Amino acid sequence: MFHWLEKNPFFFAVGVFLFVAYAGIVQILPNFAKQSQPLVGTKPYTVLELAGKNVYIKDNCMSCHSQMIRPFKSETDRYGAYSLSGEYAYDRPFLWGSKRTGPDLLRVGNYRTTDWHENHMLDPTSVVPGSIMPKYPHQFENLADIETAYAEALTVKKVFNTPYDQEGMPPLGTLEEAKAHALAQAKKIAADMKTQKVKDAVANGQIPEIVAIIAYLNSLK
Numbered sequence: 001m002f003h004w005l006e007k008n009p010f011f012f013a014v015g016v017f018l019f020v021a022y023a024g025i026v027q028i029l030p031n032f033a034k035q036s037q038p039l040v041g042t043k044p045y046t047v048l049e050l051a052g053k054n055v056y057i058k059d060n061c062m063s064c065h066s067q068m069i070r071p072f073k074s075e076t077d078r079y080g081a082y083s084l085s086g087e088y089a090y091d092r093p094f095l096w097g098s099k100r101t102g103p104d105l106l107r108v109g110n111y112r113t114t115d116w117h118e119n120h121m122l123d124p125t126s127v128v129p130g131s132i133m134p135k136y137p138h139q140f141e142n143l144a145d146i147e148t149a150y151a152e153a154l155t156v157k158k159v160f161n162t163p164y165d166q167e168g169m170p171p172l173g174t175l176e177e178a179k180a181h182a183l184a185q186a187k188k189i190a191a192d193m194k195t196q197k198v199k200d201a202v203a204n205g206q207i208p209e210i211v212a213i214i215a216y217l218n219s220l221k
């Protein structure tokens with residue numbers, strides 16, 4: 001019945017194309033309509049953590065660190081449970097990365113602490129002899145950009161309905177309220193730090209970048 005089609009390469013190619021395109025549409029298109037579903041227990045980043053995430057992006061940590069644990073034993077032994085898509089529902093942009101000069105950081109909050117990060121960011125070799133990770137002393141000087149992080153949180157709440165008003169999260173509120181919540185979270189972190197300059201800054205209502213990025217790293221679990 002389709003002999004004429006098999007003998008005509010042009011129509012045969014068109015037929016194959018239509019067939020594959022149809023299969024693709026049926027399989028792929030519905031997934032675009034589905035929003036990525038957050039995994040139960042996944043919370044949006046607080047304003048302070050978002051500010052820290054922005055420091056992470058600005059200082060280009062993802063050029064050496066991935067945030068994507070693959071389902072191989074070697075990876076789950078080293079980093080913990082492998083990644084599930086719903087864990088990234090509130091990551092805008094996601095920071096999966098594509099290069100591992102250093103280890104994966106998706107669950108670093110489970111096994112590194114505030115004081116460890118403080119020493120490590122100031123001088124990685126002080127805690128990991130022979131480390132080739134760069135030092136980030138400027139994070140102890142520069143202040144974190146809380147206003148941009150607040151604007152970002154407000155935007156994803158409006159545009160993507162990110163549930164900022166759930167239990168256990170500080171409500172977004174006004175900029176002043178958000179700044180107060182960020183400072184309260186920063187104070188808890190500064191209490192575990194030893195750099196006097198950073199402690200003084202937080203006591204005076206300022207939030208150095210190092211405090212924000214530690215809040216972010218501690219939230220990665």
Ligand code: HEC
Binds near residue numbers: 059061213
């Ligand atoms: C030039 C590559 C490079 C860059 C850029 C880099 N790192 Fe690293 N990082 C490493 C290497 C290599 C290690 C492993 C040695 C060590 O622990 O210091 C590491 C280790 C770490 C660890 C310890 C993880 C663990 O499981 O022990 C953390 C946390 C970390 N980096 C955070 C950061 C952050 C935050 C930034 C950005 C501000 C950053 N890194 C930028 C190379 C890099």
